[in-house]
Amino acid sequence: MTVIRTAIRVEGIVQGVGFRPFVYSLATGLGLGGLVGNDVDGVFAEVEGPPAAVGEFLRRLAAEAPPLASIERITTSAMTPAGAASFEIVASGPDGRRRTLVAADTATCADCLRELADPADRRYRYPFINCTNCGPRFTIVRDVPYDRPLTTMAGFAMCDLCSAEYHDPADRRYHAQPTCCPACGPRLTLLAAAGHSLPGAGDPLDRAAGLLRDGRIVAVKGLGGYHLAADAACEDAAAELRARKHREDKPFAVLAADLDAARALCAVGDAAATLLTSRARPIVLLPRLRGASVAAATAPGNRDLGIMLPYTPLHHLLIQAVGRPVVLTSGNVSDEPIAYRDEDALSRLAGIADAFLTHDRPIHIRTDDSVTRAFRGRAMPLRRSRGYVPEPVVVPGGFPRPVLACGAELKNTFCLAKERHAFVSHHIGDLENVETLRSFTEGIEHFRRLFDVAPRVVAYDLHPEYLSTKYALDLDGVDLVGVQHHHAHIASCLADNGWPPDGGRVIGVAFDGTGYGADGTLWGGEFLVADYAGFERAGHLAPVPLPGGQAAIRQPWRMTAAYLEAAGLEAEHLDVARRNASQWAAVVSMARKGVNAPLTSSAGRLFDAVAALIGVRGTINYEGQAAIELEQRADPGERGAYRAGLEPVGPDEHASLRRAAGPAAEATAGPAPGPGRPFQVRGADLMRAAAADLAAGVPPAVIAARFHNGVAATVEAACLRLRDSHALTTVALSGGVFQNMLLLTQVVTRLESRGFTVLTHSRVPCNDGGISLGQAAIAAASDRRAPGGQPPDS
Numbered sequence: 067m068t069v070i071r072t073a074i075r076v077e078g079i080v081q082g083v084g085f086r087p088f089v090y091s092l093a094t095g096l097g098l099g100g101l102v103g104n105d106v107d108g109v110f111a112e113v114e115g116p117p118a119a120v121g122e123f124l125r126r127l128a129a130e131a132p133p134l135a136s137i138e139r140i141t142t143s144a145m146t147p148a149g150a151a152s153f154e155i156v157a158s159g160p161d162g163r164r165r166t167l168v169a170a171d172t173a174t175c176a177d178c179l180r181e182l183a184d185p186a187d188r189r190y191r192y193p194f195i196n197c198t199n200c201g202p203r204f205t206i207v208r209d210v211p212y213d214r215p216l217t218t219m220a221g222f223a224m225c226d227l228c229s230a231e232y233h234d235p236a237d238r239r240y241h242a243q244p245t246c247c248p249a250c251g252p253r254l255t256l257l258a259a260a261g262h263s264l265p266g267a268g269d270p271l272d273r274a275a276g277l278l279r280d281g282r283i284v285a286v287k288g289l290g291g292y293h294l295a296a297d298a299a300c301e302d303a304a305a306e307l308r309a310r311k312h313r314e315d316k317p318f319a320v321l322a323a324d325l326d327a328a329r330a331l332c333a334v335g336d337a338a339a340t341l342l343t344s345r346a347r348p349i350v351l352l353p354r355l356r357g358a359s360v361a362a363a364t365a366p367g368n369r370d371l372g373i374m375l376p377y378t379p380l381h382h383l384l385i386q387a388v389g390r391p392v393v394l395t396s397g398n399v400s401d402e403p404i405a406y407r408d409e410d411a412l413s414r415l416a417g418i419a420d421a422f423l424t425h426d427r428p429i430h431i432r433t434d435d436s437v438t439r440a441f442r443g444r445a446m447p448l449r450r451s452r453g454y455v456p457e458p459v460v461v462p463g464g465f466p467r468p469v470l471a472c473g474a475e476l477k478n479t480f481c482l483a484k485e486r487h488a489f490v491s492h493h494i495g496d497l498e499n500v501e502t503l504r505s506f507t508e509g510i511e512h513f514r515r516l517f518d519v520a521p522r523v524v525a526y527d528l529h530p531e532y533l534s535t536k537y538a539l540d541l542d543g544v545d546l547v548g549v550q551h552h553h554a555h556i557a558s559c560l561a562d563n564g565w566p567p568d569g570g571r572v573i574g575v576a577f578d579g580t581g582y583g584a585d586g587t588l589w590g591g592e593f594l595v596a597d598y599a600g601f602e603r604a605g606h607l608a609p610v611p612l613p614g615g616q617a618a619i620r621q622p623w624r625m626t627a628a629y630l631e632a633a634g635l636e637a638e639h640l641d642v643a644r645r646n647a648s649q650w651a652a653v654v655s656m657a658r659k660g661v662n663a664p665l666t667s668s669a670g671r672l673f674d675a676v677a678a679l680i681g682v683r684g685t686i687n688y689e690g691q692a693a694i695e696l697e698q699r700a701d702p703g704e705r706g707a708y709r710a711g712l713e714p715v716g717p718d719e720h721a722s723l724r725r726a727a728g729p730a731a732e733a734t735a736g737p738a739p740g741p742g743r744p745f746q747v748r749g750a751d752l753m754r755a756a757a758a759d760l761a762a763g764v765p766p767a768v769i770a771a772r773f774h775n776g777v778a779a780t781v782e783a784a785c786l787r788l789r790d791s792h793a794l795t796t797v798a799l800s801g802g803v804f805q806n807m808l809l810l811t812q813v814v815t816r817l818e819s820r821g822f823t824v825l826t827h828s829r830v831p832c833n834d835g836g837i838s839l840g841q842a843a844i845a846a847a848s849d850r851r852a853p854g855g856q857p858p859d860s
């Protein structure tokens with residue numbers, strides 16, 4: 067009988083996910099001899115036997131891999147048969163280099179849920195049940211290789227029963243690092259706000275559920291941090307939680323027991339159901355049903371509700387015990403980072419929570435819940451964190467040298483990249499206080515260790531005041547690449563879609579709040595002609611003053627004043643002017659004279675201006691609130707659309723913009739303007755039309771819709787113009803404004819009807835949370851272009 071021996075290497079997420087036992091049982095089932103083991107590159111195996119059986123083994127290796135495995139590459143080579151009769155799992159190779167990938171935290175699997183509910187099982191109702199196919203990963207890993215002593219489970223010695231399972235290749239818990247049971251693992255406690263045990267007896271979980279049913283607020287220690295929980299149907303509890311958290315309007319997420327419970331609250335389409343039940347278990351934004359029994363204070367002024375399903379055994383048990391949906395919002399005050407260390411949580415949340423349902427398994431790294439929604443059958447991430455991080459984005463063309471991209475300021479993420487992998491970090495948050503900055507710097511160190519990336523190239527945003535920029539500029543011994551904010555948005559969208567480095571240029575529509583322009587002004591309504599290597603600012607919204615700078619972001623009515631002024635309209639008779647009468651004249655004067663009123667082409671500010679004009683909101687309590695409520699207000703049945711003119715930008719003006727770009731900007735400024743003069747969009751036209759409708763008594767819902775339709779029509783017109791001038795037929799949409807589903811849907815529909823290929827985000831957010839991926843891809847292009855791998859400015 068002919069016998070062959072084949073060496074196999076499997077790369078990807080293949081450690082800590084049950085891959086070796088899977089290979090073991092597959093090989094022994096087929097009567098093959100050989101071995102399997104882990105090393106720094108992933109899993110290696112050698113199989114020996116008849117050619118047909120080896121062929122069958124290779125086919126099933128990819129097809130039947132364990133659920134948490136993510137195979138990127140399988141390579142094989144022929145060996146000389148060694149006469150192996152048995153198959154064995156060999157000791158892991160020495161840890162020379164660290165290359166293998168750490169898995170994301172994963173929702174409790176069906177097998178564990180069955181045991182959790184089985185009174186005969188020794189882990190019946192044990193809140194920390196897990197196995198090789200589920201449980202904590204990223205949040206408990208202190209270092210690599212992924213082994214129990216290097217996780218936050220190190221302090222829990224396995225009992226004999228757990229140890230036997232752990233060492234049995236045929237067991238589901240073979241080498242499941244966080245495995246444990248009630249005899250040897252973490253335990254729940256219920257504490258009073260002062261950190262003492264709560265008086266009274268009974269199961270901490272049942273008592274916490276009782277408090278929630280009584281309308282109390284309970285802090286619950288989850289996978290990546292503490293949540294604050296309250297009965298979602300109880301108006302008083304939700305309102306009290308808002309008051310104590312100092313969170314006025316920003317929506318709370320709701321934990322529902324299962325898909326049926328979610329369907330009682332929201333319209334859940336197929337794609338959304340897939341997202342809700344996925345292993346990542348993100349918060350999914352869904353249209354709320356009329357009459358859904360949810361307190362108004364849960365998501366004021368919002369048609370949508372953020373729903374998530376339980377993702378740990380603790381959450382499963384808690385929601386069953388409460389018997390109805392609960393609000394589950396991040397454990398923090400206002401916009402601070404979520405608390406994740408026990409002592410810190412007890413002190414910071416003392417004034418908010420009536421009790422703490424906590425446990426003794428430490429969280430190594432703060433990780434917020436991910437937030438996503440379904441768009442055209444795919445995920446559209448708004449915050450990519452728990453459940454997704456640290457799985458890498460594979461970037462075509464890869465990275466010639468290791469890269470650190472520092473991201474932006476708000477919704478910061480960073481990205482470490484090497485070879486073909488971009489490791490986009492968990493959501494760090496707004497880099498505006500000491501604690502988020504510490505998360506940022508410590509997170510970078512953690513990722514450097516986990517993925518063994520020593521960055522040689524560091525990409526940063528051009529904004530000189532961003533803390534992420536200051537961090538980058540402070541680094542020694544690396545090559546720095548300054549990346550324009552909106553170029554990074556478009557590159558992020560390209561990388562998200564696997565766009566190859568030689569894929570050519572696209573039309574990039576980058577609409578957001580603000581980003582630092584290459585000319586030092588604030589951009590945000592940009593039409594770029596771009597690839598990874600560079601961009602041309604082909605068009606933009608006509609700049610208007612931002613009266614009072616930051617104050618105009620917090621007070622959208624100031625933008626109404628600026629736009630009315632730009633449109634040459636009298637405002638005295640308008641409600642928005644009367645409501646802000648005490649400051650109106652001063653703000654108009656500021657805009658007129660350009661004093662403390664930097665120019666901006668921001669699309670977000672145009673949405674703000676219209677929202678305040680029609681009385682949606684003149685002052686905001688969280689980022690993007692006015693635009694979000696304007697979208698919610700719009701009448702979906704209205705087909706009318708305002709029109710904004712496109713006009714050429716004067717040649718002198720544009721030349722001066724390019725000259726002002728400075729050396730940092732030139733690194734990514736790309737080619738000289740192509741055919742077709744740069745244009746600007748007269749946003750004031752939209753304001754003029756909205757003001758006329760308002761004066762004519764047209765309802766705000768209709769005005770809001772006509773405005774959205776008008777912006778979409780303007781994007782279409784601009785893209786048609788660029789198709790003619792630059793012969794481009796692919797459009798990439800990015801920037802936080804495209805979180806607006808009404809706008810996004812309209813823009814995509816219009817562009818596709820014109821024959822454009824439209825790229826949108828499905829792996830990283832279109833908002834500033836996606837910036838770091840774009841920066842990394844641009845740094846790689848800059849590295850590829852430079853002779854000898856040196857960037858052009860070094």
Ligand SMILES: [Zn+2]
Nearest residue numbers: 175178197200
């Ligand atoms: Zn499991």
Ligand SMILES: [Zn+2]
Nearest residue numbers: 225228247250
């Ligand atoms: Zn045990």
Ligand SMILES: [Zn+2]
Nearest residue numbers: 578581802834
């Ligand atoms: Zn942005």
